[in-house]
Amino acid sequence: MDPGRFAGLPIEQWAGSLGPNGLPYALPIHPNLVHFTIGLFVVAIVFDLAGALYPLEKRLFRFLQLPVTRAGLHDVGWFNLLACAAVSFFTVASGFYELLLAQPISGVVSSIGLGSAATMVWHGVGGVGILLVIVAMAIWRGVQRFSWRRELGRQVQWSYLVVGLLMFVVVGVHGTLGAELAAEFGVHITADQLLAAGLDLREALP
């Protein structure tokens, strides 16, 4: 890509090996790992909630002829959160790598009224914060499973579920910021970057 765009920036040293999307490869990694972080977190909390409310819903499962155990539902809650915590280190690491190479289109204000710098900083710092919460919740969940509530049918405290549901809101806002970096600021999107460079997509991206 045009090395002149990066004049004076550290990124200039790499300009020759970056594609039109600003990355040394065609498809960004972070948004694909995000599928795992969010999918695993949400399903983990939902299944622990289902395990906690098991006495209410067991007749529904019987009606559906779907054999289910309370311990099985909590197993999904535990192992999915464990997998979520493991994969999220890579989600955040790849996110920071791709954030360092981000070239947001200048002059854009997002639909929630933030500029690119604010959106990038909130999404970057927020990502580290969410990773910390996920790891802390995994430890909390493990202590409940193996110590505090080992003898009990309901394997999680209500407070754990409340924190999990609050995190749905935080992750939703955080994900919106990330989506805006792509769909509004054009970060790492080939077509958007070509358009911003003044090229005709009919020729540049047939």
Place this chain on the structure above:
Amino acid sequence: MLELLPALNDHNLPWMDTLHPIVVHFVIAMAVVAVLFDLVGSLGRRPGLFEVGFWNLLVATLAIFVAIIVGQVEAGLAEPYGASREILNLHSTLGWSLAGVLAVLTGWRYVIRSRDPARLPLAFLGAGGLLVLLVAVQVSLGNQLIWIYGLHTVPVVEAIRAGLV
């Protein structure tokens, strides 16, 4: 009749952002992780993990139908151009096919689990490997629609509306 439909925003959508990439979290992650838990359960002789695999597979199957409904609406509003037309066709065809594959696998798995939840035949693991492969192809097609062609992104929608694409 057409004026009864909601107005489209600068993403060419009747809602704030694309919903399909959000719904597919629950297809991609759950399908891949289901196979992973089955694999670890088999290799590590931990049949307890088969239960985690089963439930994740069930969630993936429920989610893919939502993903398809939302995906068809957003595909209809995507205004693909150039080579992205063909990619979107492939993505749609494979998406519907994956719904069939996931439904059949979940039905098969339900029968296996009903007979003996602590055993998983090798054939099912093989089918799981095939499922992960299909999901990977489908994800890479969807990735190209967003990250290369920028469908539903503001700059591309702007250029399409200006007749520049």
